[in-house]
Amino acid sequence: MNLFTRALAPRATAHAHCDIPCGIYDPQQARIEAESCYRIIEKYAASNDELFRARCIVVKEERAELAKHHIDVMWHDYFKPEHLEKFPTLHETCWKAAKQASLVKRSLDIAEAQKLLDLIDKIDHMWRETGGATATRMQAAAA
Amino acid sequence: MEPTLRDGDWLVVDLGGYVRAAPQVGDLVLARDPRATERLLIKRVAASRADGLMLAGDHAAHAPESEWLGPVAREAVIGRPWLRYWPPRRIGRVSQRRI
Numbered sequence: 001m002n003l004f005t006r007a008l009a010p011r012a013t014a015h016a017h018c019d020i021p022c023g024i025y026d027p028q029q030a031r032i033e034a035e036s037c038y039r040i041i042e043k044y045a046a047s048n049d050e051l052f053r054a055r056c057i058v059v060k061e062e063r064a065e066l067a068k069h070h071i072d073v074m075w076h077d078y079f080k081p082e083h084l085e086k087f088p089t090l091h092e093t094c095w096k097a098a099k100q101a102s103l104v105k106r107s108l109d110i111a112e113a114q115k116l117l118d119l120i121d122k123i124d125h126m127w128r129e130t131g132g133a134t135a136t137r138m139q140a141a142a143a
Numbered sequence: 144m145e146p147t148l149r150d151g152d153w154l155v156v157d158l159g160g161y162v163r164a165a166p167q168v169g170d171l172v173l174a175r176d177p178r179a180t181e182r183l184l185i186k187r188v189a190a191s192r193a194d195g196l197m198l199a200g201d202h203a204a205h206a207p208e209s210e211w212l213g214p215v216a217r218e219a220v221i222g223r224p225w226l227r228y229w230p231p232r233r234i235g236r237v238s239q240r241r242i
Contacts, residue, residue, distance in 0.1 A: 005229075008153070008228070008229065009153070010153050010154070012183060013183065014154075014173055014183035014184060014185045014224075015176070015182060015183065015184050015185070016144035016148050016150075016184070016185040016186070016200065023178075080179055080181070081181050
């Protein structure tokens, strides 16, 4: 942006998009995908079947991408400025988690999958401390 | 808010626009999002109710959005968007079309 347009740029941003935020958030969506990655890496390592191992890689990449998507939803849609005040490491944690999901996508190192789980658990902690399931999940009907 | 507004439009907002006269049905408003007050919205007043204003976008495919947004307090209205000054090819008054 050059000097001219910078001088003219608006001071505030308003949203006019017709989005429909459903208000339902839970880091467990990301964790389930990350757990899949973890287990798939274990199964990959335990198998000698090349076809099965190839399938493991394909499915793990899908799951890692889904984990990254769910991390991004928490980061972009759920967390708000007041949450950042409470947890100053919020941005860094979400950023690292998204990066870690990308790493797990291309890695077969189970230690990297565990790091992803640990980072998602940190996001989960911040979610619980800022309202958690009470604020962002529906209660299941009693069986 | 298409076709009235497009992503990236730069607007001038009259912060006193609704001090002199309250927003009417069909008016564009800049208001605080009742779900997250640090977030600003530009919408059109779809209805004026006792508990606040019902706001909606112009895009026909998203018409029922005022139902999930809920009533917006009149105090949450910040101003009246009236001029688009960027991009240059679309400079002009923003439509204050009545619904």
